[in-house]
Amino acid sequence: MKVVVMGAGVIGVTTAYYLAKQGAEVVVIDRQSGPGLETSYANAGQLSYGMTSPWAAPGIPMKAMKWMFMKRRPLFIWPLISPTMWAWCARMVGNCNAESYRVNKGRMVRISSYSRDVMPELIAETGITYDGRERGTLQLFRTAKQMEASKADQDVLAEYGSPFEVLDRGGCIAAEPALAEVQGKFVGGLRLTADRTGDCRMFTIGLTEKCIEMGVTFKYGETIRAVSVENGRIAGVDTEAGERVTGDAYVCAMGSYAVRTLNPIGVRLPVYPVKGYSVTLPVIDDDYAPQSTIMDETHKVAITRLGDRIRVAGQAEIAGYSNRLGPHAVDTVKHVIDDLFPRGGDVSQAEGWTGLRPMTPDGTPVLGGTQYDNLFLNTGHGTLGWTMACGSGRAVADLVLCKTPEISMEGLTAERYAR
Template sequence: MKVVVMGAGVIGVTTAYYLAKQGAEVVVIDRQTGPGLETSYANAGQLSYGMSSPWAAPGIPKKAVKWMFMKRRPLFIWPLIDPVMWKWCAQMVRNCNEESYRINKGRMVRVSSYSRDVMPDLIDDTGIAYDGRQKGTLQLFRTAAQMKASKADQDILDEYDSPYEVLGRDACIAVEPALAEVRNKFVGGLRLTADRTGDCRMFTIGLTEKCAEMGVEFQYGQTIRSIAVENDEIAGVETEIAGRIAGDAYVCAMGSYAVDVLNPVGIKLPIYPVKGYSVTLPVVEDAFAPQSTIMDETHKVAITRLGDRIRVAGQAEIAGYSDRLGPHATDTVKHVIADLFPRGGDISKAEGWTGLRPMTPDGTPVLGATRYPNLFLNTGHGTLGWTMACGSGKAVADAVLGKTPEISMEGLTAARYGN
């Protein structure tokens, strides 16, 4: 079977790997000059199995209003005249209730837990290096109110058997010794012990090389114009340079841009880009740098150790498909690293980046089958594409090849949106 994968980010490449591993002939198409050059390029570096939760949660609308007025706010919504954006925001608000949160959380944990379980086998099989560490994530609370509010998260972690530790100030410092320098700026934390870290782009590049060795063909610089439909199935992918690229089956793994090619063929997905920012800076002194990932609960910013670098990422900007990196766009993430690890990295050498996260209003990715028998989806992962990449890639590859995925696809497909 020949399978055409649309997109060479971490989602598309992991899908290609699992297809090729099972004997499929695979062609991967991407408009960029290489793999992992968009959303996968400089994300937070977290494999957040314990923090796989939808943004749409009880109380979020009230918090969002408060965030909008913070000096270093985690959320910004541009007042665009964009009906699609406002419809997406309304759908997200409708998911901000206890019942929807638990349903959506359960679906997300199903995918992320599966990804956690299958990723070690992929690493063993390929031997790729990606600056990986297995030291967990420390959610850092600056106030007692934040620590008290985390009890709700702990209940859900218990429900899904996600291991964690509730830590006081001294215990947080024992896990992240450099925090001793700023011990008066936080009261405690929640440590998610199963979480891992790593450089998503390094992983994507390494896996691309392994895929090429397995016979996967990568066609870069190919902008996809449309999907061709004949006799109620997909006949090919129309590109600007190569023309039509045809196969027996097709996987759309185009992130935020999936809607551009899916809408015209009648697959309407509520995926909208949510812009995020990051900076990457060199470690100056190891003793004063983070050892794993710290999530600042106040600013919703993650600080992750990647070898001899520090990645600081966060913010949610709803501004359409803008990829502009303004002169002050990374001020918030720079503030957080300077505030918590003032001697850890060299901010003067920070490299700024921005990317578009493909968000669904319920937080759950869109995987698997569609109304067309030979078209499959692997998109809409939001901030958790790196976390869910291996699990969703393997599940979708199985579905493409006519096998029953090892996890239930109930609630994960486009059918939940009436497609």
């Protein structure tokens, strides 16, 4: 079987790998000059198995209102004249209740747990390196109120079997010794012990090289103009270069741009781009640098150690498909690294970046089939594409090859949005 994969980010490449591993002939198309150059390029670096949760949660609308008045607020919403944007926001608010949160959380955990279990096998098979560490994630609380509110998360973690530790100030310092320098700025934390860290783009590049060794063809610099339909099936992918790439089956792994590509053929997905920011800076003193990932609960910013670098990422900006990196865009993430690890990294050498996270209003990605029997989806992962990549890539590859995935696909497909 020949399969055409649209998108060479971490989702598309992992899907290509699992397809090729099972004997498929695979072609990957991407508009960029290489793999992992969009949302996979400089994300937070967290493999957040324990922190897998939908953004749409009880109390979020009220919190969002308060965030809008913070000096260094984690959320920006631009008042665009966009019915699509406001409809997506309304659907997200509609999921901010206890019952929807429980259902959506369960679906997301199902994928991330599967990804956690299959990723070590992929690493053993390929031998790729990606500055990976297995030291957990520390959710850092600056106030007693945040510490108290985390009890609800602890109940959910216990329900789904995600290991965690509740730490006082001393426990946080034991996990991240450099925090001793700023111990007056926090009261405690919640440590997710099964979480990992690693450079998503480094992983994507390494896996791409293995895919090429397995016979996968990568077509870079080819923007998709249209998906062609004939006789009720996908007949090919037309590029702006005038080429038509054909196959027996097609997988759309284009993140936020899946919507623009598939809308013309009637595949309607409530996936919207939510912009995030990051900076990457060199470590200047290991004794004062983070050792794994710290999530600052106040600013919703993650600080992650990647080899001899520190990645600081966060914020959520709802502003359509804008990729603009303005002069003050990364002020908040720079503030957090300076505030918590002032002697660990050189902020003057920080490289800023922005990317579009493909978010669904319920937080769960959209996987599996469509109304076309040879078109499959692997998109809508939001901030958790790196976390869910191996699991969703393997499950979708199984579906394409007419095999039963090892996890239930109930609630994970586009069918949940059918009216």
